[in-house]
Amino acid sequence: MHSNRPHNDVFNDASEWETLRTNLQLMHGDLWVFIEEVLQRSHKGQLPVVTRVYTGNRGRPCTLINPNFLRWAYTQRSISGISHFLGVGRTTVQQALLDLGIATPGTDPFSSESDSEAETSLTDACEAQDDLLDPSLMTGAGIPEEVVDEFESSTFPGYLSAITDAELDCLVLRLQAFYARASIRMLDGMLRRLESLKEFESAVDATLFLGQIIYGTTTAIIV
Structure with a gap:
């Protein structure tokens, strides 16, 4: 919206136009705050593909890894490499791979x-x-x-x-x-x-x- 003049053919009351402009400015500010938060997490090594969900139960929050990213990363790096890159434990990455069906458990060497x-x-x-x-x-x-x-x-x-x-x-x-x-x-x-x-x-x-x-x-x- 490049014009500050009310559109009389749409808004009969000038206050409606001012309310709309104010809300858009607030939304614009909230959007930039969100962008800054994402950039800060990225700079600290915690990528948006990793999220922690608080279930309300005892213990640490549940760590979730984006399935699409994890599926692609598993074709490029080892479990140790992925865990180091994401800043999470190897066990977390391994369990996510199993839960999502990306990897299968190892076989018993005495099973043949x-x-x-x-x-x-x-x-x-x-x-x-x-x-x-x-x-x-x-x-x-x-x-x-x-x-x-x-x-x-x-x-x-x-x-x-x-x-x-x-x-x-x-x-x-x-x-x-x-x-x-x-x-x-x-x-x-x-x-x-x-x-x-x-x-x-x-x-x-x-x-x-x-x-x-x-x-x-x-x-x-x-x-």
Whole structure:
């Protein structure tokens, strides 16, 4: 509206025209305030694609990520990269990807038929009917001497523990068979009962590596 003169053919009362002009000016001011708020959030690293909804329940507010942006970002960057860019946690990004159907959960590395057969075979060799935490499981009783001699060496160069690779494999597989969601701490506890503290500490590296294989944080080729 470039003219300040009332339009007599539309507004019979001059006050109506003034009211309209005042309201438009107020709307114009509110619009600029909103633009400034968006720019401030952008400069601070909090993009408009991330919103926090207060549900009224206890705890932190719910963090929502724009689905279209997240779907595009997932084709360009990793979960860590997206979380760093948006300024939110990795768990938040991962959960949003799952909730929106953009990504699917990882598969259990022990779920395939071949892996199950291998697990059953090794579990039977370790006398699966015995108690899980029975130290006698790892003594090698009943195993032929030639078999024991064949597996006495370790692939770990700094190997100092009395537990061999084959025994450690059996221990990990038995743990997985009894407790599908067992953590590495439970495996540590088993090793503490089976070995002294010094021997346990020397086997930590190998234990953590096997634990990573179980829970999918790394990959390994089993020959």
